[in-house]
Amino acid sequence: MDKSVADLATAVAGIEDGMTVMIGGFGGAGAPIELIHALIDRYRASGHPKDLTIVNNNAGNGHVGLAALIETGMVRKLICSFPRSADPVVFTDLYLAGKIELELVPQGTLAERIRAGGAGIPAFYTPSSYGTDLAKGKPVAEFDGRSYVQERWLKADVALVKAETADTHGNLTFRAAARNFNPLMCMASKEAVVQATRIVPAGVIDPENVVTPGIFVQKVVEVAHPQQEEDLNRANAVYPGAV
Amino acid sequence: MTTKLTNNQIAWRAAQDIHDGAYVNLGIGFPEKVAQYQPRGREAIFHTENGILNFGEAPPAGQEDWDLINAGKRAVTLKPGASFFHHADSFAMVRGGHLDVAILGAYEVAENGDLANWSTGPKGIPAVGGAMDLVHGAKRVAVITDHVTKDGKPKLLKRCSLPLTGVGCVTRVYTSLAVVDIEGGRFVLKEKLPTLSLDELQAVTGAELLVAGPVADLIVPEL
Numbered sequence: 001m002d003k004s005v006a007d008l009a010t011a012v013a014g015i016e017d018g019m020t021v022m023i024g025g026f027g028g029a030g031a032p033i034e035l036i037h038a039l040i041d042r043y044r045a046s047g048h049p050k051d052l053t054i055v056n057n058n059a060g061n062g063h064v065g066l067a068a069l070i071e072t073g074m075v076r077k078l079i080c081s082f083p084r085s086a087d088p089v090v091f092t093d094l095y096l097a098g099k100i101e102l103e104l105v106p107q108g109t110l111a112e113r114i115r116a117g118g119a120g121i122p123a124f125y126t127p128s129s130y131g132t133d134l135a136k137g138k139p140v141a142e143f144d145g146r147s148y149v150q151e152r153w154l155k156a157d158v159a160l161v162k163a164e165t166a167d168t169h170g171n172l173t174f175r176a177a178a179r180n181f182n183p184l185m186c187m188a189s190k191e192a193v194v195q196a197t198r199i200v201p202a203g204v205i206d207p208e209n210v211v212t213p214g215i216f217v218q219k220v221v222e223v224a225h226p227q228q229e230e231d232l233n234r235a236n237a238v239y240p241g242a243v
Numbered sequence: 244m245t246t247k248l249t250n251n252q253i254a255w256r257a258a259q260d261i262h263d264g265a266y267v268n269l270g271i272g273f274p275e276k277v278a279q280y281q282p283r284g285r286e287a288i289f290h291t292e293n294g295i296l297n298f299g300e301a302p303p304a305g306q307e308d309w310d311l312i313n314a315g316k317r318a319v320t321l322k323p324g325a326s327f328f329h330h331a332d333s334f335a336m337v338r339g340g341h342l343d344v345a346i347l348g349a350y351e352v353a354e355n356g357d358l359a360n361w362s363t364g365p366k367g368i369p370a371v372g373g374a375m376d377l378v379h380g381a382k383r384v385a386v387i388t389d390h391v392t393k394d395g396k397p398k399l400l401k402r403c404s405l406p407l408t409g410v411g412c413v414t415r416v417y418t419s420l421a422v423v424d425i426e427g428g429r430f431v432l433k434e435k436l437p438t439l440s441l442d443e444l445q446a447v448t449g450a451e452l453l454v455a456g457p458v459a460d461l462i463v464p465e466l
Contacts, residue, residue, distance in 0.1 A: 026293040026330075027316040028309055082372040085316075092368055104369050107292065108334030108376030115331040127338060127379040131410035133362075134371065176310040176327055177294045183329045211329075230309040 002168045004199050004220050008038035011193050011221040012160070015039060015049045019157040022055040022114065022185040023066060027085070028229030030178035032162040032195045033065045035221075037239055039160070043074050044240065051076040055114070055156060057107060057181060059083030059091035062233035068240070070094065077101035079154070081110050087233065106134060109151050111184060117155035118187025118216070125150055159189035162226065163212070166196035167203070170217030171210045179211065186216040195223040245438060245463075247419040252463040253387050255280040257346055257417045260385075261287050268292065268337065268377055270347040270360075271315040274387055277346050280466075288324075290342060292333050292373045297325040314373060337373070338380040345381035347374070349388045349416075351403040354450040356413045356425045358386065359405035378409030390418035390447055397449030399423065399430060420444055421452075422461060429453045434461040
């Protein structure tokens with residue numbers, strides 16, 4: 001078994017028009033910048049994929065990564081908890097112009113919906129958002145004297161994920177707080193596509209240290225020196241820069 | 244003579260109630276100040292919902308590791324005994340009752356414990372983050388806030404007028420003028436600035452302040 005693929009273009013080749021794509025990361029930490037940029041490259045060369053629904057905690061920052069994906073015009077709808085950032089101009093302008101749809105979800109509910117999607121649990125009850133505008137239209141039930149809101153699972157066609165080390169079976173470790181949504185999104189997607197700082201042979205990662213077992217992962221591609229969104233934004237980077 | 248506490252002083256007062264060994268989440272922004280005023284000899288473990296327990300202060304400029312950030316997306320450092328975890332585990336810590344204290348900011352707090360701190364209305368881009376999760380599950384949900392808005396209007400009200408973050412969730416409010424508990428759907432005054440009469444405090448509070456026992460002087464060091 002070898003889940004490694006040769007390059008980023010091959011890694012993102014399975015994403016089609018209208019798909020739901022989960023993208024890992026919280027702000028810049030754990031954001032798979034190179035996979036996102038490879039997807040933008042494909043769209044600029046072929047006009048596809050478009051009309052994507054993107055699931056991420058945020059709505060991008062500056063003009064790289066997720067913000068660049070949105071700016072390119074490939075995204076129809078965003079499901080996220082916090083579409084504000086230091087420089088959210090790309091999403092803000094499109095949203096206020098009515099050109100992109102937003103589904104706002106409390107952060108913990110977003111995480112649990114994704115986890116439920118990966119775990120085969122179609123719905124669950126949470127105290128979060130009970131009695132607020134974000135619970136409107138959702139079923140409510142009382143358990144042991146407290147009220148809870150019913151939330152549904154969230155699944156995706158593809159997840160784009162950033163890991164630290166992957167082995168050829170797709171077992172993953174993550175780095176610091178770059179873990180965030182990444183393990184959950186691997187579980188909730190039909191095809192989890194992972195960029196890892198290094199790919200090692202099966203057996204190199206101690207099984208005790210595997211965070212995401214390879215059963216949740218379909219493709220791994222090595223990106224030895226991944227870029228950080230924060231560094232790119234501090235340098236005022238724009239993707240895909242002037243040609 | 245102190246006429247109102249500064250934000251640092253409000254944060255200091257809130258920090259005095261955090262016990263040794265407490266697991267604590269501090270909301271983004273103003274509540275983050277509480278960490279600076281931990282009383283000596285007490286160790287609190289701070290939780291950030293993006294996936295770290297026991298993080299410390301910011302690193303020097305130029306030494307940031309952008310995989311090591313807090314919920315406000317600011318660079319942090321680690322203390323001995325820190326751990327990392329994914330978002331579903333992180334919010335299990337929040338909703339599952341494992342945190343001892345959550346300290347949050349507020350636009351409005353109502354006497355029934357309702358909190359509004361995520362949206363000032365329909366204008367602009369709505370963004371909630373972890374606000375609606377953090378108000379549920381911690382053993383104590385405290386608010387730190389100026390007693391009144393910038394325009395001088397009360398922030399402690401009979402009922403919130405802004406979109407709610409959570410229903411009946413707040414247990415204590417630390418303001419620039421007083422410490423107020425929420426008990427049985429009422430504001431109960433616990434401490435007030437000694438320079439302020441009860442009538443003066445009531446005049447800038449949007450719901451009745453109940454005096455159910457002794458009211459201590461709110462005395463905070465110059466910071």
